[in-house]
Amino acid sequence: MGQIQTNSLTHLHCDAVVVGAGPAGAVAARGLSLYGKQVVLLDASQTTRQKIGESLPGAARPMLNKLGLLPWVEHLASLTNKGNLSSWGENKLRETDFIRDPYGCGWHLDRQRFDQNLRDAAVDSGTLLLRERLSSLSENDKGIHIQAGKFNISTQWMINASGSSPFVTGQLGAVRQKDAPLFAIYTWYESDDPDTRSVVEAAPSGWWYTAGLPDRKRVLAFFTLAELAKSLLRNKHHFISALKDTTYISKQAIQENISTTPLHIIEATAGYLKQAVSSHWIAVGDAAVSFDPLSSQGIYNAIYTGLRGAEAVNAVLNDNDRSLLFQYDNRIKSIRDAYRQEVSQYYRQEQRWPEELFWQVHQMGRE
Ligand SMILES: Cc1cc2nc3c(=O)[nH]c(=O)nc-3n(C[C@H](O)[C@H](O)[C@H](O)COP(=O)(O)OP(=O)(O)OC[C@H]3O[C@@H](n4cnc5c(N)ncnc54)[C@H](O)[C@@H]3O)c2cc1C
Incomplete structure (x- = not known):
């Protein structure tokens, strides 16, 4: 990977900024660094904290294998x-x-060690990790300008991996749709x-x-x-x-x-973006689509969309080829549709307390 250009200690120019170093962001940053891109990974937290959310289905085996993490996880x-x-x-x-x-x-999983390991893998592949919070951004026809702590960062592409918090998504002018409150x-x-x-x-x-x-x-x-x-x-x-x-x-x-x-x-309310891609950004992980924890789909989806998102951004950066971006957006929509069908069916199976508000709200889907 080439060196990230710096005008001074606090002005950076890079190919892509990944906002959020959870599983989705760490995997996306690693992927883009391995493609030879200059990547900055931002995360607001100073340390990798213990997080709830530990069940990972066996279907993640091939992806973990691809990331070289399977023996370690097992x-x-x-x-x-x-x-x-x-x-x-x-x-x-x-x-x-x-x-x-x-x-x-x-x-x-031990989520703290798992998330830390994914971050370490991103850094080992050449990503620059900055423990800073994105506080504002502005978009122009060349890319995105980001303010994070003392850093001003100019980038061609941004990967929004900031999870289900609405702040970064809102800064991009997108609106997160929410399911029934949980x-x-x-x-x-x-x-x-x-x-x-x-x-x-x-x-x-x-x-x-x-x-x-x-x-x-x-x-x-x-x-x-x-x-x-x-x-x-x-x-x-x-x-x-x-x-x-x-x-x-x-x-x-x-x-x-x-x-x-x-x-x-x-x-733990599930949610999604109607459009997961735009001119200079793409959303991955929970920022694109998140699930009721009953489904145990969140970490799997974070890794999957991190990998696919990096691939799509790499294609635009290399050849201005947007076809993978459109495929990615359609894939997010089909994941969301399949999930909604499955989770609604599952909640409707519970008919013992039809008068209880929790079950009424979740069987309707939204409040
Ligand atoms: C109660 C609960 C139980 C769950 N149980 C499971 C489970 O059993 N199995 C499962 O697969 N999933 C589960 N999940 C979901 C799973 O935890 C998420 O799907 C997964 O963490 C998503 O990864 P991510 O990388 O997209 O986002 P996150 O892991 O949320 O990471 C987002 C990162 O973005 C950073 N960030 C946010 N804003 C900014 C900013 N402005 N600037 C810089 N950084 C920022 C945050 O610090 C964070 O590190 C559960 C979720 C909840 C709430």
């Missing part, structure tokens, strides 16, 4: 997920295993439970999830509407009492283990 940064247990639409707990899945078992209230705790399967249990005001993680940890989450999530965050006793009302999750998430661990809240 042996170091994950637990093998041998199956999913769920009580959904009925009181019984059913198991889905991966025996007939051609890709085999999936994984429960908030997660969650905690991590120490656990000696050797069962690595994930458990999902529907409840009157939402659904619960727990899964084993590497290093003898578990994650426990309750997905519900904003108001209830906020009130459970304020009162942990209520959270524990709601947990006790569950049939299966309460057995996995032994109450004593969570009495001292902090609760966190995060929005």
Whole structure:
């Protein structure tokens, strides 16, 4: 890769700026650097924090292999997920295993190590990583000018990999469409439970999830509407009492283990852009299309769109060939359509609490 041009310490010129160093951005930056492009990767956070979102399906195997990460994921940064247990639409707990899945078992990742490893791979391939927040941008007919901390960056192309936060998308003049509201209230705790399967249990005001993680940890989450999530965050006793009302999750998430661990809240509403590409930018990962965590599709989609997005931008930078960009945009639309059909069908399978607001909102699709 050629050196990134600098007029002074704070003025940079490059082929592409990737905003957001989550899985989508790190994979896209690495891809473009390997194509020989000058790439700056911006991320607002100073460190790679522990993040919720750990289930990666076995279908990601070929992509991980292509990235050279498969042995590392299989042996170091994950637990093998041998199956999913769920009580959904009925009181019984059913198991889905991966025996007939051609890709085999999936994984429960150590997200912090996984994300860090993808960032390291981008830097190793020549990407310049700046831990700065994009604060503003302006577009002209040659490209995009970005302000991030003390840096002024001029670039021909920008890859928006900033996740589901609306800020960067809004700066580009695009509007993120949102599905029915969904908030997660969650905690991590120490656990000696050797069962690595994930458990999902529907409840009157939402659904619960727990899964084993590497290093003898578990994650426990309750997905519900904003108001209830906020009130459970304020009162942990209520959270524990709601947990006790569950049939299966309460057995996995032994109450004593969570009495001292902090609760966190995060929005998990799915969303998408009507157009994932424009004259000088492309959106990848959650910034292009994000999913209900029930689907466990987010990380897979981040890696997939990071790879495809880098390929499409490379073709425009090389030969002004926009055909891959159009294909990419159509692919995002078809992913979104297939996902909507599947998730609507899944929520409609739960008919035990037709009078409950959570199920009414999610069975309608949007508030
Ligand atoms: C509760 C919950 C549970 C989930 N569970 C799963 C699961 O089990 N399996 C699964 O596959 N997916 C799951 N997901 C989804 C998954 O976490 C996301 O799909 C995935 O992280 C998307 O990756 P990304 O790179 O697109 O975005 P992100 O990982 O969100 O990364 C975006 C990055 O952009 C940076 N950024 C944002 N704004 C700026 C700015 N202005 N300037 C610079 N940097 C900026 C952020 O700091 C961040 O690092 C879950 C999500 C939630 C909320």
